[in-house]
Amino acid sequence: MVTTVMPTYGRIDIAFDRGEGSYLYATDGRRFLDFASGIATNSLGHAHPHLVKEIQDQAAKLMHVSNLYHIPEQQRLADRLVENSFAHTVFFCNSGAEAMEGALKLARKYHFAAGQTGRERVICCTRAFHGRTLATLSAGDNDKYREGFGPRPEGFDHVAFGNVNELRAAMGDDVAAIVIEPIQGEGGIFPADYKYMHALREAADEFGALLVFDEVQCGMGRSGKLWAYEWAGVAPDVMALAKGLGGGFPVGAVLASERAALGMVPGTHGSTYGGNPLACAAANAVLDVMLAPGFLDQVIARGDYLQAQLQSVVGRFPGFLEEVRGQALMVGMKTTAPNMDVWGRLREHGLLVVGAGDNAIRLLPPLTVSEAEIDEAVAAIAAVAGEMEAAA
Ligand SMILES: *Cc1c(COP(=O)(O)O)cnc(C)c1O
DSSP states (O other): OOOSOOOSSOSSOEEEEEEBBTTTEEEEEEEEEOOOHHHOOTTTSSSSSSHHHHHHHHHHHOOOOOTTTTOHHHHHHHHHHHSSSOEEEEEEESSSHHHHHHHHHHHHHHHTTTTTTTTTTEEEETTOOOSSSSSHHHHSHHHHHHTOOOOSSEEOOOOOOOOOOHHHHOOOOTTEEEEEEEEESSTTOOOOHHHHHHHHHHHHHHHOOOOEOOOTTTTTTSSSSTHHHHHHHOOOOOOOOOGGGGBHHHHHHHHEOTGGGGGOOOOOOOOTTOOHHHHHHHHHHHHHHHTTTTTTHHHHHHHHHHHHHHHHHHHHHHTTTEEEEETHHHHHHHSSHHHHHHHHHHTTEEEEOOOEEEEEEEOOOTOOOHHHHHHHHHHHHHHHHHHHHHHO
């Protein structure tokens, strides 16, 4: 059957017409607690008053002009991202895949501009997810997503996530970049350990390659720091952002050090919508909230609370929950029952979550979530655990 919306998604049979904070309201009147946040995107929850106002004000003034001109909102956003990260310069785009595609192009172009032609190979990790464009599918590690889409863009090799020996064995003077998610998201919520992060930095420096972090999901405060890499104290040369950056408005970014951006001169890369005034007003509004004193400390405290509550559910229902892992409000629960079944049951209890690899359930609440809302979510999880353990 041909449908007017191309059926590329297996959709859940719910539609929403309103959101407020951590809650979503369905067209049939049901209310859900949203621990999916549009897949780590609604970082400030739904209808956050400051975000709404800044978008409304900007929409009434100017939405789009193209990158033929200077865009003051874009300049301001770039300044703030640079001021608060390792980076010296930012390219704006509209999605995570586009940000990773830009990061990969930048990395190869760096070596070309530095006179090192032939440095094109990219070392990626098992279980990685970097987006759905042809190049980002090559960087990712999911054969199912690649099937039938023809020849893969070449030059992407995969090594086991977390394994330093495999990484070092794959290095050479033809490597342009090492690409990694500091906390793997779609793969099942796997934080890279800090020693591994340091080993990545050392290998990149030793072999003259760039280190690229995909913080599309784990960045923008989700880990309790603005950037997940801060936990390890290891800075990349290039970083991709999207998801939480616009709080629900589509915007992505490629951040780079001055050195890494060597090749990105006028004419080398572009995006018509990238960094338009409206998208930048949204991202600036998100930063207003996240950079306010105490905001990220609260994310850490709420994350600790959520994970401690979940650990007690593991203790009570060891036959249902195998493990809880993650950083702050980026949490994975590995279940023994098929995660899709758990996902459905939680929905019946009014809790929205997301599936992930390794039979995990991802809990990605808004960063503004309250302790009472965490209690409500954990009660739903414990109720489902009780039902499913009893039925098993
Ligand atoms: C979601 C995601 C992407 C792709 O982002 P899109 O906006 O869907 O293109 C890339 N990398 C990571 C780590 C992601 O979680």
